[in-house]
Amino acid sequence: MKNPLACAPAAVLSLALAAACVATVSAQSVPNAMPEMPARPGGQLGAGARYVVDPTHTFVMYEMGHYGTSTNRGRFSTKDGQVQIDAAGTSGTVDITIDMGTINTGVDLLNRHVQSRDFLNVADYPTARFTAERMVLEGGMVREIPGALTMLGQTHPVTLRATRFNCYMSPIHGQQVCGGDFDAVIERSQWGITWGLQFGFEDKVRLLTQIEAVRIGR
Numbered sequence: 001m002k003n004p005l006a007c008a009p010a011a012v013l014s015l016a017l018a019a020a021c022v023a024t025v026s027a028q029s030v031p032n033a034m035p036e037m038p039a040r041p042g043g044q045l046g047a048g049a050r051y052v053v054d055p056t057h058t059f060v061m062y063e064m065g066h067y068g069t070s071t072n073r074g075r076f077s078t079k080d081g082q083v084q085i086d087a088a089g090t091s092g093t094v095d096i097t098i099d100m101g102t103i104n105t106g107v108d109l110l111n112r113h114v115q116s117r118d119f120l121n122v123a124d125y126p127t128a129r130f131t132a133e134r135m136v137l138e139g140g141m142v143r144e145i146p147g148a149l150t151m152l153g154q155t156h157p158v159t160l161r162a163t164r165f166n167c168y169m170s171p172i173h174g175q176q177v178c179g180g181d182f183d184a185v186i187e188r189s190q191w192g193i194t195w196g197l198q199f200g201f202e203d204k205v206r207l208l209t210q211i212e213a214v215r216i217g218r
Helices: 015-029 108-115
Strands: 050-053 059-066 071-085 092-104 127-132 136-138 141-151 154-169 176-187 201-216
Touching: 071 108, 071 201, 092 108, 092 141, 127 154, 141 176, 154 201
Parallel strands: none
Antiparallel strands: 050 071, 050 201, 059 071, 059 201, 071 092, 092 127, 127 141, 136 141, 141 154, 154 176, 176 201
């Protein structure tokens, strides 16, 4: 399988280009339902290592209570992102951009409503961004990411807590891949999203985030 870094010389490889290469290699692998080789253990996050988010394996899901009965759910895709581990391998930074126009609830009418000014106002704010200046690591694995979510022009603290995390050597990318599932609960009214609060749509929203990122270089 083609190494994603082969898309461009290392000396000129930008993060944006690296992300595009990762996505291209992932897309090329889709026709083969299963990789030719099983994934191998990948160890821990590398000290001083840089990882580019794989947009084909990174999504943000939300869950919001609906009239005290069922739960409304939707999923957003990511545009790009990076994770940088510090030189000591004890913390790191995160920067991920979310494409709000990719909302998929499974219902076209609901998609359009969530995109409207009642909720996310995607026309004026097409992206959201999660950033973190530190990470809580244990044994080279991420346990918690205290950060901030910028949405609708406002930024508020959000902490992502890992419910699972692992690293493996990907038979698709030929590189170490690290990632997991993260959980957080926010109050949407903090970002000015108040539609429906007075008649049955809950303020608390659960965010379920799956992240996989491919290590760039050794």
